[in-house]
Amino acid sequence: MGHGDGRGRIVSSVDADDSGTSILHVDMDAFYAAVEVLDDPSLRGLPLIIGAPDGRSVVSSASYEARRYGVRAAMPVSQAIRLCPSAKIVPPHFHRYQAVSRQVMAIFESITPLVEPLSVDEAFLDVRGVRRLWGSPAQIAQLVRERVSEEVGITCSVGVAATKHVAKMASTISKPDGMLVIAASDTQAFLDPRPVRAMWGVGPKAAEALEGRGIRTIRDIRTSSTEMLDRAVGPALSARLVQLSRGEDARAVETERIEKSIGHEETFETDISDRAYLRAELLRLADRVAARLRKAQWETSTVAIKIRFDDFRTLSRSQTLAEPTAVGQRIGEAAQALFEQIERRDPVRLVGVRAEKLRPAGGGGIGLWDDDEDWRRVEGAVDDAVARFGSAMIGRARHLGRGDGRGAAQHPKAHGLD
DNA sequence: TCTGGGGTCCTGCCTCGT
């Protein structure tokens, strides 16, 4: 298997036993921070926090130097600064991260056609069919690390195992800049002592529910009764965890991924009470969703909105449309109608619009789709709304502050749809 | 202290049709 390296990592050498393995999980180390260092080498070795320096933003990524102070992704930037006052705050450059990601994925695809990108900075590789070309899975993992380092200039960690779940756990443990190989015959010995929280799919809530019943390790999951696990986390997650705890994971590396929903949401710098403004914002988000639908040649039959109030309570409402559409005006009108059904009038900190139940465009025929005249009208209306509210949104939001909606607050269940 | 944005999946409740 692997051995401790004195820095808290467990790593393997390239000649480690990799019998029975064929899946690699490759994960870039502190990816956003690494790209920033790549573009500005003077940042190397500094504690870096990637996130907008003001407003309500959270940490997107942090360099390992900043993580030593307790800075973590998803933490409010203000809190991260308190933990690490000497950190350099770098605003995120997502287009640049995507460009570097494409470079890295191209390296993966030059090694095996079976690549499943999980996000901008990680992917599964199935190397079963390319061993004669590149060597054993451990040798291929080493090749991936060397090529990413030499050709892109950043480091990554690789887990090698018989299944996706174990490969992912292995890459996490080998971070940063490491490699951990788990031979198929070592899988159970590797899994058993690990904490339940290390499993893919177990977050804070599920971990708390399991630990509250004395289930602390993966071995505990494997040996607990079905009834107890069902009570703790529900039958679906329970069944999945039992399988994973035994090292069973039949999921293949999937190169094709079909999107099931497309959405946009936005948190205001200050909470908004102006209903007209919020309606215009919904229209603007609907237009962005529709643009993405059209680009992907999809249409949606269900529109959903999300409203988060100043107390962080979040409501969602959704509606199935009479006709599928990819027209921003249609989606926007549905979103606005859903918004009007919510009686609570408290200041709003976030609004979101999502298109669900997607299908290829043109399947059922929608009147507006090919009609130039309607298109001009719809796009004109959207442009109008954007011109009135869109570009001025953040600046105006700063000045609006809290309105007088609090007095009209009602329990969300009182709106009649619940 | 104060919690982003983009997603997927699951659960529970409700309605509707058979």
Added chain:
DNA sequence: TCTGACGAGGCAGGACCC
């Protein structure tokens, strides 16, 4: 014609992932 059982699907909320 009325009623209850049952499954399918819609909807709302929440947990989880990166």
